[in-house]
Amino acid sequence: MRQSHEKCGTRFSVPQRVLTGIKPTGAPHVGNLLGAIRPALRLADEGLEALYFIADYHALTTVHPPDHKPEELRHMTYEVAATWLAMGLDPERVMFYRQSDVPEVFELAWVLSCFTSKGWMNKAHAYKDAIAKKAAAGETDPDAGINIGVYTYPVLMAADILAFDTDLVPVGKDQVQHIEIARDIAQRINSAYGGKEVLKLPKPKLEENAAIVPGTDGRKMSKSYDNTVPLFAQPKQMKKAINQIVTDSRPPEEPKEPEGTIFEIFKAIASPEEIEALAARYRAGIGWGDAKKALLDRLELEVGEARAKYDALMADTKQIDALLMTGAEKARKVARATLDRVRSATGIGR
Ligand code: TRP
Numbered sequence: 001m002r003q004s005h006e007k008c009g010t011r012f013s014v015p016q017r018v019l020t021g022i023k024p025t026g027a028p029h030v031g032n033l034l035g036a037i038r039p040a041l042r043l044a045d046e047g048l049e050a051l052y053f054i055a056d057y058h059a060l061t062t063v064h065p066p067d068h069k070p071e072e073l074r075h076m077t078y079e080v081a082a083t084w085l086a087m088g089l090d091p092e093r094v095m096f097y098r099q100s101d102v103p104e105v106f107e108l109a110w111v112l113s114c115f116t117s118k119g120w121m122n123k124a125h126a127y128k129d130a131i132a133k134k135a136a137a138g139e140t141d142p143d144a145g146i147n148i149g150v151y152t153y154p155v156l157m158a159a160d161i162l163a164f165d166t167d168l169v170p171v172g173k174d175q176v177q178h179i180e181i182a183r184d185i186a187q188r189i190n191s192a193y194g195g196k197e198v199l200k201l202p203k204p205k206l207e208e209n210a211a212i213v214p215g216t217d218g219r220k221m222s223k224s225y226d227n228t229v230p231l232f233a234q235p236k237q238m239k240k241a242i243n244q245i246v247t248d249s250r251p252p253e254e255p256k257e258p259e260g261t262i263f264e265i266f267k268a269i270a271s272p273e274e275i276e277a278l279a280a281r282y283r284a285g286i287g288w289g290d291a292k293k294a295l296l297d298r299l300e301l302e303v304g305e306a307r308a309k310y311d312a313l314m315a316d317t318k319q320i321d322a323l324l325m326t327g328a329e330k331a332r333k334v335a336r337a338t339l340d341r342v343r344s345a346t347g348i349g350r
Helices: 030-045 070-086 103-113 118-122 125-136 153-162 173-192 235-243 261-269 272-284 288-314 317-346
Strands: 002-004 013-015 017-022 049-054 094-098 168-171 203-206
Touching: 017 030, 017 153, 030 049, 030 070, 030 168, 030 261, 049 070, 049 317, 070 094, 070 288, 070 317, 094 317, 103 153, 103 173, 103 317, 118 125, 118 153, 125 153, 153 173, 168 173, 173 203, 235 288, 261 272, 261 288, 272 288, 288 317
Parallel strands: 017 049, 017 168, 049 094, 168 203
Antiparallel strands: 002 013
């Protein structure tokens, strides 16, 4: 996808820049693969300039003592990095880095916060959800246990995006509000400084045909529901997760419509022919044990090879560090240029 910049007075066309952040808050699962990882890797393959990073400082808003040890956060960061690399992210083609390795983002976040209305943060979903949960639990002080990091989460996210002159941000629906906040902040800064394009306005990119994968309890697969099928668990654990999928008590021989959680997960990863073959087995009558086995085998086919790569990376985290640092060096150059522009426009520094 190419975008013409004729309007900006140049005749060059530049590739669109896509950027997205992955919060390291748990082991990546099958839902992440289909909803986020695969679509993002596809965009990079289609020739867009991609920046994908691990939002470790965003995770710190919740992943900290007393509930979490520092090693957990570090480990989850490696898990996310190893997962994306094992699934085929090419670090030569994608700028792949840790958010915390790009200090320019945090300096920019401060500038952005000076143009962010407090009222916008009051309306941000993450914060609203957090206080709604407290209220439901009978807490009368709405701010009890809420840190400023959670409250200003969208400002840091705006910095993640705006630091790189991002065009498109592939995200799920729940994140669209955050992109809108990033646009609002950028617009406010641009108009404050004479309507110049100090910051580029990003757009959300919703993955229209991203599969919504059900979890083991039938609701959307999500860490927060504790219903995930982990991607790179050892085969035994994988089997355990699949066995947890809730089924009914119909006997094996009873013909069944090809639907329900097992079938839906299978459908999200398999080819049309494979799907049709399993559907035929459902209609002929299939026992839930056999259906689960079919899913397990298909999953193994999908991730077996990648798991070997993942395990090798996790056994050598220095290699992950080196790759992420190289990515951060490239990313810092881009962010530095934006920050220089912002400092110059705002009257900061010489
Ligand atoms: N808030 C995002 C999430 O929870 C993660 C994230 C952080 C992000 N910074 C970002 C996503 C920048 C896109 C762009 O999923």
